[in-house]
Amino acid sequence: MLIFESPAQLLADALQLASRAVAQRDQVPSLTGVLLRASEGELELTATDGELAIRTVVRAEVSSQGTVLVPARTFSDLLRLVPAQAEVEFRGLEGQVGIRFLRSRFDLPTLRSEEFPPLDFTPEGDPLLVRGDGLKDLVRKTIYAVSARDDGRLFTIGMQLGVRDGHLTAAATDNHRLAWARTPVEGAAEEKDILVPARPFAEIVRILPDDEVEVFLNASRLIVRTSAMTMYITAIRAQFPDTRRVVFDEYATTVRFEVGPLLQAVERTQLVTDQRNARLRVHVEEEALRVSANSSEGGQGSEEVAAQSTGQPVDLVFGPKYLIDALRSLHGERAVLEVMHAESPALFRPDAEPRDQFGIVMPLRQAES
Amino acid sequence: MPIRELRAEVINQIAAGEVVERPASVVKELVENSLDAGAHRIVVRIEAGGVSRIEVLDDGGGMSPDELPLALRRHATSKLWTLGDLDDLPSYGFRGEALPAIAAVSRLRIASRATGSDVGYLYDAGSFRPVPTAMAAGTRVTVEDLFGSVPARRKFLLAPESEARKVAAALERLALAAPKVSFLLEIEGREVLRTGGTGNLVEAFADIFGRELAETLQPVKLRWPAGSVEGLTSRPGRDRGNRQLQFWSVGGRPVSAGSLRFAAEAAYQGRLLKGRFPLYCLRIEVPIGDVDVNVHPAKLEVRFRRERDVAALVRAAVADAIGASDPPAPYKTAGGAGQASADAAPAALFLGEGTLEYSGGWAPREVAAATAADPPALQPAARGAAPRPIGQAHGLFLVAQDHDALYLFDQHAAHERIGYERLGEASERSAQLLLAPVVLRLGPEQAAALVASLDSLAEYGFQVEPFGARDALVRSVPRIFGQAADAKVLLEILDAVGGVGEHPVERLERVRREIAACRASVKANDRLSVMEQAALIEQLWRCEEPRFCPHGRPTFLRLTAEEIKARLGRR
Structure with a gap:
């Protein structure tokens, strides 16, 4: 038997937080629930889908300690609709829970708590201290390069997180483009890497506060801890490609340009590409980047954007979507494009030092002439 | 002992x-x-x-x-x-x-x-x-x-x-x-x-399975220097739920033809729903030395020396027969009056087995005529005016009429067909270069096929290099509808080299095209104005293959005025 009382708003917020880790599908019924454990003066809420796990603690007036597994969907939906200030009383019995607030009363069936997997949220080693908004920024700059679907090579749905030179780095690739970014971190003693599923990671980063959080890169999982909650993601066992192999020290062509005008030119020009086989040509000239496309159904378009280039002139062909994704993710107004030749990785980065971000887009093969 | x-x-x-x-x-x-x-x-x-x-x-x-x-x-x-x-x-x-x-x-x-x-x-x-x-x-x-x-x-x-x-x-x-x-x-x-023993296959078929069924078949005829495929095959939309009425003979000997079956069915690509099968009776003549009948004492199985060539010819022959087939008459032939009675034949209704079966009589027609002369090629331009819309029913169908028939169009299926043809074949293929080459492990046969087909792979957008004896290094993959294909498609291609089926890249192109056409199409409960209804029917009428949606579902039913009268007892 478990009995506690808590303000509705507090409970609803905590439930919503934990619910982000609840399984989307119901193959394993216990994973569709949130485990509530009431102990002296506080209530602990835990949920997991087997890959991602979240635990959060709220204060509560506990009059009888105990554990119960409640179906996440119904509970969080119900609590969200309870007037915020109302005090909710909760009584968990075998197989059901009673919820009372104001003059209402609900009895809801529960799930079997003994089927909920035992979870260990204890981290190993010292934490890295990193700002929550820094993590959000990392995700924003890299998530676009994650593959939409799992093609069997697990690294394409993952995000590689690493500690290097006082920074936390993030990298993602679907093998057609790659995105990399970093944010300062404190407490980094040694270099290490971990590959985690990108979408669940983005999910937990989204709910972090902006100020400092603790991050642990343990061998088999990533743990993130704030004052209110602890979360972990199980690592993917796969080899992430070595990003150093696609980044060079010196490039044959370097172009400096303003991101906004080029992005707009690309967005306009892609409208006239053939929707079945969209190809966009970027011609690098000494004083300009010329963006052009033509197709029998869409017509043709050509735009020039001011730029300063050094090195060889080059003619690149891109899938417009990849180009747009890479440009949109760039921080700052001025950027650099660097490339060895027409069929080598094209590197985009902000025109600023130190280098905290880059995106790589593989061009399309030039048509045989 | x-x-x-x-x-x-x-x-x-x-x-x-x-x-x-x-x-x-x-x-x-x-x-x-x-x-x-x-x-x-x-x-x-x-x-x-x-x-x-x-x-x-x-x-x-x-x-x-x-x-x-x-x-x-x-x-x-x-x-x-x-x-x-x-x-x-x-x-x-x-x-x-x-x-x-x-x-x-x-x-x-x-x-x-x-x-x-x-x-x-x-x-x-x-x-x-x-x-x-x-x-x-x-x-x-x-x-x-x-x-x-x-x-x-x-x-x-x-x-x-x-x-x-x-x-x-x-x-x-x-x-x-x-x-x-x-x-x-x-x-x-x-x-x-x-059976009459007239030497006419249509007659023989009619003697055995009835004239009605025989009349729904299209003549198949393809000759090449060293042989021929001849016989009869069912019109699209006249398929069956099983393969029982599929007959093969080689050198006048009834056989079961194993893989050739797939070749014949492949010819119906896009005109056959899953789980439906054409019926046909095909006779193959090849030089006697190219057939091995001695596989089994009962001589039911035969082997061909160049099975893949024969299969490709069978597919071509059947495709040709149904491509040029006298379609179930939404078409008005340029032929005029003589053809009118044939057009009015209830063959026009897409009545599959097990659904509505028309019980009325068939317009009398000489069976021999069906085989004697190939029907005139029916190009979109040769069709008459499209039916005029009467209205929309149940949020799903368009009801329309022309001078001698009533039509029910499936608005989604019809729109899909229009979109599918508009999207057309991929004009040129492009190749997405990979950031890091993908290494694929090949079987011995796949490795041999790779070496033999490097050029054609490049044409499809695969830049591949053999890597050691058993691996392939993939440097670029085909890009289809703006989306890069999975490198593993290469394995499928290598397995299919020399085969008779659809090329895996082409299949991907077709599937993506189908999906694109489907997404862009009107759905159930989309209300269409009369102008939109008329435009939809008109566009469908101008399609190369107006009778089926890209997945092989019929796009419309045609009910002739004659038939409606007969059913209502008004003769």
Whole structure:
């Protein structure tokens, strides 16, 4: 038997937080629930889908300690609709829970708590201290390069997180483009890497506060801890490609340009590409980047954007979507494009030092002439 | 136990196990002998499912009294002299196994009068010598008490009716393989099958399965220097739920053709729903040396020396037949009045099996006409005006009419077809370069195929290098509808090299195109204005293939005014 009382708003917020880790599908019924454990003066809420796990603690007036597994969907939906200030009383019995607030009363069936997997949220080693908004920024700059679907090579749905030179780095690739970014971190003693599923990671980063959080890169999982909650993601066992192999020290062509005008030119020009086989040509000239496309159904378009280039002139062909994704993710107004030749990785980065971000887009093969 | 040579009867009984499985196989063997003897007319009579009596009577060349006892010896045959002859054998039988095998498990009698002789002879297997008898020219073989001496085999026979059905099925296959021969089958004294032996396959098919079905078939005809594929195949939309009515013959011999089946079905790409099958009757002629019929004693399976070439030709022949097929008449031919009655035929309705079946009469039409001249090619421009919309029904269908019919269009399916054709084939292919090459492990056959097809792979957007003996290094992948394909498609391509199916990249292109067409199409409960309805129907009417959506579902039903009148009792 478990009995506690808590303000509705507090409970609803905590439930919503934990619910982000609840399984989307119901193959394993216990994973569709949130485990509530009431102990002296506080209530602990835990949920997991087997890959991602979240635990959060709220204060509560506990009059009888105990554990119960409640179906996440119904509970969080119900609590969200309870007037915020109302005090909710909760009584968990075998197989059901009673919820009372104001003059209402609900009895809801529960799930079997003994089927909920035992979870260990204890981290190993010292934490890295990193700002929550820094993590959000990392995700924003890299998530676009994650593959939409799992093609069997697990690294394409993952995000590689690493500690290097006082920074936390993030990298993602679907093998057609790659995105990399970093944010300062404190407490980094040694270099290490971990590959985690990108979408669940983005999910937990989204709910972090902006100020400092603790991050642990343990061998088999990533743990993130704030004052209110602890979360972990199980690592993917796969080899992430070595990003150093696609980044060079010196490039044959370097172009400096303003991101906004080029992005707009690309967005306009892609409208006239053939929707079945969209190809966009970027011609690098000494004083300009010329963006052009033509197709029998869409017509043709050509735009020039001011730029300063050094090195060889080059003619690149891109899938417009990849180009747009890479440009949109760039921080700052001025950027650099660097490339060895027409069929080598094209590197985009902000025109600023130190280098905290880059995106790589593989061009399309030039048509045989 | 000491080792001994088997006695002749035992050898024959073992051989009988392979050749003579049931009454139907006896009939098949005997009829094939008759065909080899040049018969024009073959009569088969069976009693008690063929167990108590089978009689096969023909008007072929016959045998002399000296030949009769020899015919019953194992490996005695008139058809083969040396092993070399096996390579160019024009006849049905050659092993000399059938008669002795049958005789080993039954009471067998042969009566035969050779051409040019005045008198026939009757020979009873096991008797001393043939005795003269009065009969017409030809041969009559009577098999009685089949498996009487092999009770074990008899136990495995089905009920007499079922065995009789199998006999009939065997004879159907033979009759379709030899349309020049007139067949008559009597079961328990009742005539169940009779073909005219006119040499016209449509007639033979009509004799067996009825004229209605025969009239829905399209002639298939493709000749190449070393052979031909000919026959009949069903029109798109006239498919069936199983493969029972698929007949193959090679060199006039009914066979089961294994992989060729897929080639024929591939020709229906996009015109056939999953789980539906065309019906057809196809006859393949290739140089005798290119076929191996000696795979199985019952000779049902054949092998071709260049199976893939034959398969590709079969696919082309069938595709050609249904592409140019007289479509179920939403089309108005430029032909005019003469064609009008054919157009009005209820064949126009897309009534599959098991759905509504039209019970009215068919517009009389000479069957021969269907095969004599190919129907005029029906280009979109040659079709008449599109039906005018009357309105939208149930949020799903458009109702429309023209001067002699009422139409129900499936708005989604119709729009899908329009979108699919508008998207067209990929104009040029592009290749997405990979950041890091993908290494794929190949099987030995895949590795060999890779080396042989590097050029064509590049054409599809795969830049691949062999890497060691067993791996492929993929540097670029095809980009289809703006989306890069999975490198693993390469493995599928290598498996399919030289095959008859759709190229995997083309299949991906088609599927993505189907999805794109589907997404852009009107859905159920999308309300369409009258202008939109008219435009939709008009655009569909101008499509290359207006009758089916890209997935093979029909886009509309056509109900002729004649038929509506008939159904409402207004004649």
